[in-house]
Amino acid sequence: ATAIQRADYQAPAWWIDTVDLTFDLDPAKTRVLNKMRIRRNADVPAQALRLDGDELNLARVMVNGAGTSFKMDGSQLVLENLPEGNEPVELEIFTTCTPDKNTKLMGLYVSEGTFFTQCESEGFRRITYFLDRPDVMAMYTVTLRANKDAFPVLLSNGNLVDSGDLEDGRHFAKWVDPHKKPSYLFALVAGKLVAREQKIKSRAGKDHLLQVFVRPGDLEKTEHAMNSLMHSVAWDEARFGLSLDLDRFMIVATSDFNMGAMENKGLNIFNTKYVLASQSTATDVDFANVESVVGHEYFHNWTGNRITCRDWFQLSLKEGLTVFRDQEFSMDMAGTPSARAVKRIEDVRVLRTVQFPEDAGPMAHPVRPDSYIEINNFYTVTIYEKGAEVVRMQHNLVGREGFAKGMKLYFARHDGQAVTCDDFVQAMADANPASPLAQHLEQFKRWYSQAGTPTVKAVAQYDAAAQTYTLTLSQSCAATAGQVEKQPFVIPVEMGLLGQDGSALPLQLQGDSASTLSKTLVLTQAEQTWVFSNVAQSPVPSLLRGFSAPVVLQYDFNDAELLTQLAHDSDSFNRWEAGQRLAVRYALQAIQSDAPVAANVLPAAFVHALRDVLRHPTLDAAYKDLVLALPSEAYMAEQLDVVDPQRIHAVRESMRLQLAQSLQADWAWALETYGDTGAYRPDPVSSGKRALAGSALLMLCLAAQVSGDTVWHGKAYQRFKDAGNMTDRFNALSALVHSGAELAKPALERFHTLFKNEPLVIDKWFALQAGTCDRGGNVLPAVKQLMKHPDFSLKNPNRARSLIFSYCSANPGAFHRADAAGYVFWSERVLELDAINPQVASRLARGMDRWSKLAQPYRTAAREAIARVAAKPDLSNDVREIVTRALG
Ligand code: B3K
Numbered sequence: 015a016t017a018i019q020r021a022d023y024q025a026p027a028w029w030i031d032t033v034d035l036t037f038d039l040d041p042a043k044t045r046v047l048n049k050m051r052i053r054r055n056a057d058v059p060a061q062a063l064r065l066d067g068d069e070l071n072l073a074r075v076m077v078n079g080a081g082t083s084f085k086m087d088g089s090q091l092v093l094e095n096l097p098e099g100n101e102p103v104e105l106e107i108f109t110t111c112t113p114d115k116n117t118k119l120m121g122l123y124v125s126e127g128t129f130f131t132q133c134e135s136e137g138f139r140r141i142t143y144f145l146d147r148p149d150v151m152a153m154y155t156v157t158l159r160a161n162k163d164a165f166p167v168l169l170s171n172g173n174l175v176d177s178g179d180l181e182d183g184r185h186f187a188k189w190v191d192p193h194k195k196p197s198y199l200f201a202l203v204a205g206k207l208v209a210r211e212q213k214i215k216s217r218a219g220k221d222h223l224l225q226v227f228v229r230p231g232d233l234e235k236t237e238h239a240m241n242s243l244m245h246s247v248a249w250d251e252a253r254f255g256l257s258l259d260l261d262r263f264m265i266v267a268t269s270d271f272n273m274g275a276m277e278n279k280g281l282n283i284f285n286t287k288y289v290l291a292s293q294s295t296a297t298d299v300d301f302a303n304v305e306s307v308v309g310h311e312y313f314h315n316w317t318g319n320r321i322t323c324r325d326w327f328q329l330s331l332k333e334g335l336t337v338f339r340d341q342e343f344s345m346d347m348a349g350t351p352s353a354r355a356v357k358r359i360e361d362v363r364v365l366r367t368v369q370f371p372e373d374a375g376p377m378a379h380p381v382r383p384d385s386y387i388e389i390n391n392f393y394t395v396t397i398y399e400k401g402a403e404v405v406r407m408q409h410n411l412v413g414r415e416g417f418a419k420g421m422k423l424y425f426a427r428h429d430g431q432a433v434t435c436d437d438f439v440q441a442m443a444d445a446n447p448a449s450p451l452a453q454h455l456e457q458f459k460r461w462y463s464q465a466g467t468p469t470v471k472a473v474a475q476y477d478a479a480a481q482t483y484t485l486t487l488s489q490s491c492a493a494t495a496g497q498v499e500k501q502p503f504v505i506p507v508e509m510g511l512l513g514q515d516g517s518a519l520p521l522q523l524q525g526d527s528a529s530t531l532s533k534t535l536v537l538t539q540a541e542q543t544w545v546f547s548n549v550a551q552s553p554v555p556s557l558l559r560g561f562s563a564p565v566v567l568q569y570d571f572n573d574a575e576l577l578t579q580l581a582h583d584s585d586s587f588n589r590w591e592a593g594q595r596l597a598v599r600y601a602l603q604a605i606q607s608d609a610p611v612a613a614n615v616l617p618a619a620f621v622h623a624l625r626d627v628l629r630h631p632t633l634d635a636a637y638k639d640l641v642l643a644l645p646s647e648a649y650m651a652e653q654l655d656v657v658d659p660q661r662i663h664a665v666r667e668s669m670r671l672q673l674a675q676s677l678q679a680d681w682a683w684a685l686e687t688y689g690d691t692g693a694y695r696p697d698p699v700s701s702g703k704r705a706l707a708g709s710a711l712l713m714l715c716l717a718a719q720v721s722g723d724t725v726w727h728g729k730a731y732q733r734f735k736d737a738g739n740m741t742d743r744f745n746a747l748s749a750l751v752h753s754g755a756e757l758a759k760p761a762l763e764r765f766h767t768l769f770k771n772e773p774l775v776i777d778k779w780f781a782l783q784a785g786t787c788d789r790g791g792n793v794l795p796a797v798k799q800l801m802k803h804p805d806f807s808l809k810n811p812n813r814a815r816s817l818i819f820s821y822c823s824a825n826p827g828a829f830h831r832a833d834a835a836g837y838v839f840w841s842e843r844v845l846e847l848d849a850i851n852p853q854v855a856s857r858l859a860r861g862m863d864r865w866s867k868l869a870q871p872y873r874t875a876a877r878e879a880i881a882r883v884a885a886k887p888d889l890s891n892d893v894r895e896i897v898t899r900a901l902g
Pocket residue numbers: 134135273275276277310311314333390393
C-alpha cells in the first residue's frame with residue numbers, strides 16, 4: 015500500500031448531486047440499487063469517473079437508462095465513456111454485499127440480528143460504488159425494504175416520507191435527508207428496536223422529535239442519554255446560537271461497534287457503552303461518559319456535518335473543535351469552578367499520558383498530518399485531544415466572546431462546505447483582528463503543521479533592591495519523524511506569582527500602570543523575557559495555569575515552592591500539578607537509584623501536605639481524589655529515557671503502600687465522611703464523594719493486606735454486597751481484587767452471577783481481572799483462562815478491549831514480563847484480531863509504540879514480538895502501517 019499525501023489533494027473530477035438508494039436487506043445477501051445524478055466538475059480538466067468500491071459484487075451499470083462499458087482498476091470502477099459536456103448524467107449501479115460476513119464492522123453489518131452501518135471514513139464504498147470522499151456532498155433519498163417480522167424498524171438519515179407493507183411479509187420505509195452530506199455521514203439501521211421519545215421546542219419555537227433506539231430490554235437504561243441529548247441541544251443554542259436543523263434526531267445503540275459513536279446526520283449510531291446507563295449497572299464515570307459522548311456526537315451536527323472536512327488530513331477541523339466543544343459542555347454542566355477544574359485536570363491527564371507519548375513515538379504526526387497509509391490509524395489522541403488544545407489556545411487568545419464571534423464568522427463563510435483547518439483559524443483571526451491570534455496568525459498555524467510536544471523552560475530572577483522579578487521563557491521542540499527542525503510556536507503561558515505564605519501577589523509588567531493577579535504571556539520567540547515591577551518579596555511562580563498550552567513546562571522548583579503551591583495556589587490546576595510534580599520527582603529518584611526500592615519513597619513533609627488536602631474543610635471530594643492519586647506508571651515512564659517497567663511498578667506500588675499506611679486513620683475518616691452519598695445521583699459532587707470513598711477503601715484494603723488484619727476486607731465485602739449503585743459496588747470489588755484479598759474470588763463470582771445478563775457489566779468484570787496487580791506472574795495465565803470463558807469473544811470489540819487491551823495496554827506491571835510471555839501473547843492476539851477486524855487489531859498493535867525506550871531484556875523481546883507480527887505477509891494496511899512505523 016502506498017502513502018497518501020496531503021499535498022496531492024485535487025478537487026474531484028465529478029460531482030454527485032443526488033443519490034437515490036434502494037436496499038433489499040438480507041443478512042446473507044443485500045441488494046443495493048444506487049441511482050445518482052452526476053455532473054462534471056467544470057473547474058478541472060475532463061477525466062474518467064473513478065468510483066471507489068470495496069468487497070462489492072457488481073451486477074449492473076447503466077448510464078442515462080442504457081447499458082454502458084466500464085472497467086475495473088483494482089477495486090475502483092472506471093467509466094471512461096460518459097457523455098461529454100456539463101449536462102447531468104443519470105448513473106445507475108446495482109451491487110450486492112454480505113452483511114453477515116462483515117466482521118470488520120465497516121460498511122453494512124449485522125449485530126445481534128440488526129443491521130447497522132459505519133461509513134466514516136471509507137465504509138460507504140463497502141455499500142455501493144461512490145466518490146467516497148468528504149468533499150463530494152449530495153442529497154440522499156433512501157428506501158429500505160426488509161422482512162417486517164425480523165426488521166420492524168427501518169431507519170435512515172433525515173425525514174420519514176413514506177412507509178408501508180409489501181408482498182411476502184416484507185415492508186418498506188422511505189427517508190429523505192433535507193441536507194446535503196458527504197457519504198461518510200450516511201447511515202441505516204434495521205431491526206427489532208424500541209425507542210424512548212421526547213418532543214422538544216427549540217428557542218426559535220420549532221418542534222423536534224428526539225429518539226433513543228435500543229433493544230427491547232434496555233429501554234429503562236436510556237433516560238440519562240435522553241437527558242444528555244436535551245441538554246446538548248439547549249447548550250449549543252445558548253452558547254453558540256446553533257439550533258437543531260432537523261425535525262427528528264435519532265440515536266441508536268449497538269453492542270458491536272469499533273469505537274465510541276458516530277455522528278451520522280440525524281441518525282447517530284452509538285456503542286451501547288455510551289448510551290445505556292442505570293444506577294445498578296453503570297458507574298459515575300460511565301454516566302459522565304454518556305453525557306460527554308452524546309454531546310460530542312450532537313455537536314458534530316454543526317461542526318463536522320454542516321461544515322465538513324475537505325479531505326481526511328483535515329480531520330481535526332471537526333474532531334479537535336468538537337472535542338473542545340464537548341469539554342466545554344461537560345464543564346458548563348458540572349457548574350461549580352471546582353468541578354470545572356476537575357474536568358480540566360482529567361482532560362489534561364489523558365493528554366499527557368496518551369498524547370504526549372504518541373507525539374514522542376513512532377506514530378507522531380501533526381494535528382493536520384501530511385501523509386497516511388490507512389486513515390483509520392489517524393483517529394488519534396493527537397487529532398482529537400491535542401486538536402482540542404489547539405482550539406482551546408485560540409479560545410484563550412481571543413477570549414470567550416471573541417471565540418463565539420469567530421464561530422459565527424466560520425459558519426457565515428463556510429456553511430454547507432467542505433473546508434480546511436486553515437479556514438477555521440482564519441475565521442477566528444478575522445473575527446478578532448486586534449487579538450494576539452490575528453497578530454501571530456501564520457506562526458500560530460504551526461500548531462497544525464509541526465508534530466511533537468514543545469518544552470518551555472522558565473528561568474527567573476528576583477532583585478530585592480529593585481523589587482523586580484525577571485522571567486525568561488524559552489521554547490524548543492524535539493525532532494519527530496520527517497521534521498528535524500522546528501520553528502517557534504505561539505505559546506500562551508498564563509501565570510501568577512505567590513508570596514512565600516501562598517497569597518497572590520499583584521502582577522505589574524514594567525511599563526504597565528495597572529496590575530492583575532493572573533496574566534497570559536504570549537511566547538512567540540525562541541526566548542523572551544518579561545520584567546515585573548513592585549514585587550515586594552521573592553515570589554513562587556505559578557506558571558502555565560489551567561494548562562494554558564499543550565507543552566512540557568520546566569522550571570527548577572524546590573520542594574518548598576511546590577509545597578506552597580500545593581497548599582495555596584488559587585489556580586486549581588497548578589495546585590494539583592504541584593502535587594504531581596513532587597510525586598514524580600520522588601518516584602524518579604527512587605526509580606533511578608541502584609538501591610532496592612525503599613518503603614519510604616515519599617518524604618514526611620509531602621505526606622503531611624497530602625493529609626492536609628485530604629482533610630481540607632472546603633475542597634471538593636473529587637478534587638481531593640485527584641490530588642491524592644499518584645501519577646500513572648505510563649506517565650512516569652514518559653519522564654525517563656530508559657524504561658524498566660518492573661522497577662517503575664515496584665516504586666509506584668511502594669509509594670501507594672506508604673500513603674495507605676501513613677494515612678490509614680485519614681483514609682478511614684474519608685471513608686466515614688464520604689462513604690454514604692444517600693439516594694443515587696450521578697452529579698459531580700456526589701460522584702466525587704464516591705470516588706474518594708472508593709480510593710479510601712482501596713487504600714485501607716492495601717494496608718490491611720500487609721498488616722494481615724483483614725477487617726477492612728470484610729468491610730469491603732459488605733459494601734460490595736450492600737451497595738445501592740454500581741460505583742460503590744465496583745469500587746468495593748476493585749479494592750478486594752487489587753489488594754489481593756481472599757474475598758476477591760467469592761466477590762468476583764457473585765458479581766458475575768448478579769450481572770451475567772448485562773454485557774457492559776461483564777466487560778467490567780473481565781477488565782478488572784486483566785488489569786489487576788500482578789502477584790508472581792499470575793495475571794497472564796488468568797487472562798488466558800478468561801479467554802476460554804463462555805462469555806468471551808474476540809469478535810465483539812468491547813469484549814476484546816475489556817480483556818485483551820486491559821492486559822496488554824493498561825497493565826504494564828503484568829504485561830512486561832522478563833520471560834517475554836506478555837509480548838508473545840500480544841503478537842498472537844494482534845494477528846488473530848487482524849483476520850477479524852483490522853481496526854481493532856491496529857489499536858492493539860499501538861500498545862507497543864514505546865518499545866524502543868524499554869530496558870533490557872524487555873527491549874529485545876518487544877522488538878522480536880513486533881517483528882513477528884510484521885513478518886506475516888497478508889497483514890491489513892492498518893496493522894502493517896503501525897508495525898512498520900514501530901520498527902522504523
Ligand atoms: N467521527 C467518529 C469516528 C469515526 C472513526 C472512524 N474510524 C466518532 C467521533 O469522533 O465522533
